[in-house]
Amino acid sequence: MKRLFLTFGFIITILMAFADSPLTSTPFHTAYEGVAEVKAAVSANGELNIDLMEFLSSKNPIAYKMAIINAIGWAFEGHNNYDRYKSFLGEKTGKGKLKAENLLCLAYLKALDNYFDCVDALKIADEALALNPKSYTFNIIHALIKAQVLFDTDWCALYQATDNVRKRPDLKSDMNDGAIYIIFDYMDLYKTECGK
Structure with missing residues (x-):
């Protein structure tokens, strides 16, 4: 009987760990429920459609774009939205601000497609952040991806990743x-x- 309880406890712990992480437990898209495209993303069954990709690749607020990706969400088996959006963009990631935003979209999509392995997503987020280092949204999405990378190794550093963003009054509030x-x-x- 003791083994049964230990086994059950272990299974519950594993399930909680998989369902509870920086990328899977921050449904901030709900703060943008008034945005039609965010509503559409909630109803998209986890897949980017052409209308959502058009919105992501156009000159729209970066926070709305991140809310759309957040609403699309994640799945254990992945959605393949990173490849879908990368194919949609082709070689045209844009220039300047739009290039930075497309890179951040790709980074966040890649992270949510496979949140167990976000190292490559973090590299893309690093590149995006270098192009727009003063945006709060860029910094917090980068920090969430970084926190996900740290999830299995250092929970203090995971906390500090986002807390450091919060402590930066110099960032553009977007x-x-x-x-x-x-x-x-x-x-x-x-x-x-x-x-502490």
């Missing part, structure tokens, strides 16, 4: 307060891992 609250409502659970 994400709404509701979305920020949702992100930190989850990420602050890791604060105790830093021993």
Whole structure:
């Protein structure tokens, strides 16, 4: 009987770990429910469609774009949205601000397609952030991807990844307060891992 309880406890712990992580537990898209494209993404069954890709690749607020990707979400088996969007863009990632935004979209899509392995997504996010280092949205999405990479190794560093963004008053405020609250409502659970 003791083995049964231990086995059951182990299974529950594994399931909770898979369902609870920086990328899977921060549904900040709900703070953008008034945006038609975000509503469409919620109803898209986890797949980017042509209308959503057109929105992502056009001159629209970066926070809306990230909310759409957040609403598309993740699945254990992946959605292949990174490849779909990369194919849609072809060689035309844009220039300047639009190039940075397309790279951030690709990074976030890649991270959500396989949140168990976000190393390549983080490299793309690094490149995007280098092109727009003063955007709050760029910094917080980069930090969420970085936190996901750190999930299996260092929960204090995971917490610090997003907390460091919060502590930067120099960043351009381009994400709404509701979305920020949702992100930190989850990420602050890791604060105790830093021993303070």
